[in-house]
Amino acid sequence: MNISQEKIDNLNAVVKINIDAADYQPRVDKAIKDHAKKAKIPGFRAGMVPASHIKKMYGKSILVDEINNMLSDTLNKYLEDEQLEVLGQPLPKPGDEREYNWDFADNFEFNYEVGLAPAFDISFSADDKLTQYVIKIDPDTLASRIKNIRRSYGKMTNPDVSADDDVLYAELTQLSPDGSVFEDGITNTASVRLDQIKDEAIKASLIGLKKGDELVFDIQKAFDNDAAKVAGLLKIEEDAAADLKSNFRLTVKNVNRLEESDLNQEFFDKLFGEGTVTTEEEFRTKITEELESMMVQDSERKLQDDMYKYSLSKVNFELPDAFLKRWLKATNEKLSEEELQGGYSDFAQNLKWTLIENKIIRDNKIEIQYEEVFELAKIRLDQQFRMYSPQPLSDEQLGQYTVQYLQTKENANKIFEEVKALRVFDYLKSAITLDKKEILYSEFSDLVKA
Structure with missing residues (x-):
């Protein structure tokens, strides 16, 4: 067996592998004998199938397998011995396909392209400088966090009229372009959190609503085309939500408000x-x-x-x-x-x-x-x-x-x-x-x- 490398440039090379009959014949003969010991063929007792019969029936496929195994073993060992740092995996060279008889006498030649890792130097010292940020909490962030905590321990109320940060429990109904209800369209009852509405004009229109009020709005614009949010509200798949173009009618069933907990000892404890x-x-x-x-x-x-x-x-x-x-x-x-x-x-x-x-x-x-x-x-x-x-x-x-x-x-x-x-x-x-x-x-x- 002969294996050699032709360097194309610093990043590419071709590894050539030549295998002749003397290289593969012992492995093939052993594989045929092993197969004969395990084969179950009508007319022969288990383990007593002649090797010549196995060779006649399966010889070519066994030869192909052994050549492929030899190629893999040989190529991997060569790359390891030569200490070649390759990227990806070797690939058969394009346009290098050859016809073989697979008659146990062929000499085989295979060419593989390999991508080589580039050689480079890199070092670091005290002269290399980066900023390490120490994050301090600003008043707005602190206020927002405190508000969320107080609401988590607060109580739910049902005011007559909606205000900023309320939740509208509402029926959402898909509309046709002419404003009529979309036949067989989407209808779902969901909780619409006003603090999640991204469009300020739509958010403003949802403030001041009371039970029974109706309003038509662009649901995609309201949530800034957030398919996950729209899908969750309408109980549909995200792909369908992303493609949705219709306006929706919102009918208020209830106004929910989470009142903030008092800053007292019970809350602190x-x-x-x-x-x-x-x-x-x-x-x-x-x-x-x-x-x-x-x-x-x-x-x-x-x-x-x-x-x-x-x-x-x-x-x-x-x-x-x-x-x-x-x-x-x-x-x-x-x-x-x-x-x-x-x-x-x-x-x-x-x-x-x-x-x-x-x-x-x-x-x-x-x-x-x-x-x-x-x-x-x-x-x-x-x-x-x-x-x-x-x-x-x-x-x-x-x-x-x-x-x-x-x-x-x-x-x-x-x-x-x-x-x-x-x-x-x-x-x-x-x-x-x-x-x-x-x-x-x-x-x-x-x-x-x-």
């Missing part, structure tokens, strides 16, 4: 435990601390995103784009040309980040232990369980679920990649200069959206 908070000032301080603690995660996500973008900006290397596009098409049969072209830029950027990650890990000898993967998987599962049950699992139960979860290769790889990214971010935070800067939450939100 429900929230924080008896005697922990005794004044409105302490209450506001406590809510501020809780919000700012929650904002630490938002700040960390922003910093990680900035480190990601900054790392990408520090190096400028090309990828074997033509090969990678062909590989994506070959491994995703349903991928259209439009989807490929539209999504390739994001794919290439994520691939570049993966190469940078791997470079940082190699250069700095960062080792990822199984215990780290296990602990992160445990945290992620705990977060999922808490979404559905307020009662947390015992540590023993959570550990058992984690073991089961990581037995699936896809799950283990997903968590491993997350751990790898976190370790790289930790390294970057220790290597570069982080300038801490206080910022109000409202300003931080605008910064993230920009």
Whole structure:
């Protein structure tokens, strides 16, 4: 057997594999004998089928299988021995198809295109600077949070006339373009929250309504074309909601108002435990601390995103784009040309980040232990369980679920990649200069959206 590499350029190569009869014959003979021992063919006792009979009946298919196995084993070993960092997987070279007799005497030649990872250098030091935001809660955000908490512990009333932030319990009826009721159209009774109405003019028209009042409105405009919101109100599929063009008639059945709880000791004790908070000032301080603690995660996500973008900006290397596009098409049969072209830029950027990650890990000898993967998987599962049950699992139960979860290769790889990214971010935070800067939450939100 002969295997060689022809380098096309720094990012592309062709690996040529030549296999002759002496290479594959021993493997084929063994496979035929193994098949003969297991074959159940009428006229022969089990395990006593002559190898010559198996060769006559199944020889060509066995030969094809063994050649394919040899190709896979040989190609993988060659790439490992040569320490070639390939992107994607090797692909048969286009236009290189050959006709073979498959008569146990052929010599075979196969050519594979490979995409090579680019060589590059990247380093970080104290001269590299990024901003680490310390988020402070602004008065509007604090007021909004306090209002939501007070309403959560408040009581429901039914005023005669609707006001801002009320909920209209109403019948929604689909209308035809001429204003008549759409025959066999959509009708549903739902709770319409005025604080979720995005269009100010429509929101204003829903204020001042009383039981029995009717109003025609553009439901798509009201919710800023949020298909999920419209689908939920009308109890239809999101796809149907996205395509909906009709106006709707809203008939008020009731006006609901959630009154805010009083800021008294009973309310404070429900929230924080008896005697922990005794004044409105302490209450506001406590809510501020809780919000700012929650904002630490938002700040960390922003910093990680900035480190990601900054790392990408520090190096400028090309990828074997033509090969990678062909590989994506070959491994995703349903991928259209439009989807490929539209999504390739994001794919290439994520691939570049993966190469940078791997470079940082190699250069700095960062080792990822199984215990780290296990602990992160445990945290992620705990977060999922808490979404559905307020009662947390015992540590023993959570550990058992984690073991089961990581037995699936896809799950283990997903968590491993997350751990790898976190370790790289930790390294970057220790290597570069982080300038801490206080910022109000409202300003931080605008910064993230920009």
